[in-house]
Amino acid sequence: MKETPRIAIVGGGPGGLLAAHVLHGHGIAATVYDADAAVDSRDPGGTLDLHADSGQIALEDAGLLPAFRALARTEGQAMTRRDHRGTLLKEFVPTDDDTAAPEIDRGQLRTMLYEHLAPGTVRWGHKLTELTTENGVHRLHFAHGSTVDADVVIGADGTWSKVRRRLTDAMPDYLGVSFLDVRYDDVETRHPEVAALVGNGQLFTTDGAGRAVIVQRNSNGVIRGYVAFRAEEDWAAREGVDLADRASVRGFLLREFRGWGATVRPLLTDNDGDYVARAFTALPAPLTWERVPGITVLGDAAHAMAPFGGHGANLALLDGAELAHALHEEPTVEAALARYETAMFARTGQLAADANEALRGFFADQPDGASRDVPDREEELRSYEARAAEYRASRTPAAR
Template identity: 90%
Template sequence: MKETPRIAIVGGGPGGLLAARVLHRHGIAATVYDADTAVDSRDPGGTLDLHADSGQIALEDAGLLPAFHALARAEGQAMTRRDHHGTLLKEFVPADGETSAPEIDRGQLRTMLAEQLAPGTVHWGHKLTELTTENGVHRLHFADGSTVESDVVIGADGTWSKVRRRLTDAMPEYLGVSFLDVRFDNVENRHPGIAALVGDGQLFATDGAGRAVIVQRNSNGIIRGYVAFRAEEDWAAQAGVDLADRESVREFLLREFHGWDLTVRPLLTDNDGDYVARAFTALPAPLTWQRVPGITVLGDAAHAMAPFGGHGANLALLDGAELAHALHEEPTVEAALTRYETAMFARTGHLAAASNEALRGFFADQPDGGQHEVPDREEELRAYETRAAEYRASRTPA
């Protein structure tokens, strides 16, 4: 850019941190503001598989692909499919050297990205409450009463983004499926039955009637994931379930998942810690908006979608890299933001729509008690490699 704008990134998740890292590698200053008091001040959630055609490309652009592979778990690409009786339906074991979509704990990824930024780049404990604009200057208002002025504001502030409200009235919608976060610690010793069911990677267990358990190996002997079911958004209140009372939740799950075999019931009842209730929400897809000078969003703030396909974090990382490249290569901020949004809309819209539709279909009743199909893992991995080659070729000057 011919300009030297002040750039504020709202949100210190993977997408926001990656954008800052690539901008800094281009010699462009940017500051990140995050509501958390520190990089590890809250539970970051479970694990992510970073795809060769998106997340890994972004990490390569940031110079962090070797650091990722040092932490990643290639064996986590394994996938096991079982019915609600525990019967093995399908199994995939990755070949030696398979690196198309290794797993990494969310906390490990976030810490790795934050540690690669210069001290002081991330301002922790800054919760955005409002974004205003006057005479072309954007002012960020934080919960502690402080304000910051910026020429460019990048919203990496998640599904309920406050920055996005300056671009569109679109809001996330409930997809009709709720879930409970579950966690099993020291599984080889405390939960050997669950460890055997899950294997080294991910387990899908379903009954064909809108109920599922989807869990994944994390590092340090932990298995995390969720118990999911079709329900009204206020299902707990309707069912009289006290979410703060584990026994109340367990009693509900045993009623809701009646008919599930004793071999798989520990996935429902043996949770270490409290159950955390969440709802699957997504933005309308495909979602676009008219340019607003100096403001854009990335990741879930731009295209929050159902988790089927595992695209969310991968697209957030790639968004961050592509936005940083555009700001470096285009002559003006507006040219850069226009280039970024045009490409981002085209890249993410169909994936978001397909992911949302896949979730609804997966939790629909199957006739005659049949089982829902899940993506073929081998085909997914080969597709990531093919698209990665195509993507790199498209970025190479003719």
């Protein structure tokens, strides 16, 4: 750019941190503002598989692919499929050198991205409450009373993004499926039956009637995931379930998942810690908006979608890299943001629509009550590699 804009990134998740990395690599200053008190001040969630055609490309652009590979678990690409009685339906075990979509804990990824940034890049404890604009200057207002002025504001602030509200009135909708976060600690010793069911990777267990348990091996002897079921968004109140009382939740699950076999029942009842209730929500897809000078969004702020396919974090990372490249390569901020948004809309729109539809279909009743099939894992991995080659061949070559 001919300009030297003040760039504020709102949100210190993977997409925001990756954008800062690539911008800094191009010699462009940017500061990240995040509501959390520190990089590890809250539970970051479970694990992610980073795809060769998106997340790994972004990490390579940031010079962080070796750091990722030092933490990643290639064995975590394994997938086991069982029915609700525990019968093994399908199993995939990756080779040791398969790097199409290795797993990494969310907390490990965020910490890695943060620790490789220059000190002071991330300002923790900055919760955005409002974004205003006057005479082309954007002012970020934070909960503790301070303000920051910026020429470019990048919203990496998630599904309920405040930055996105300056671009579109679109808001996330509930997809009709709720879930409960579950975790099992020190599984080889405390939960050997769960460890045996899950193996080294992911376990899908479904009954063909709108109920599923989807869990994944994490690092350090932990398995995490969720118990998912079709329900009204206020299901707990309707069912009289006290979410703070594990016995109350377990009683509901045993009723809701009646008929599930004894082999898989520990997945419902033997978790460590409280159940955490969440809901699957997504933005309308495909979603676009008219350009607003100096403001854009990435990741879930731009295209929050159902988790089927595991695209969310991967697209956030790639969004961050591609936006940073555009800001480096285009002559003006507006040319850069227009280029980024045009490509991002094309890249993410159909993926988001397909992921949302896949979730609805997966949790719909099967006519014969059979377990609904899931994508073939090896086919997915090979498709990531093929698309990675295509994507690299199509990228703008300048200064990469």
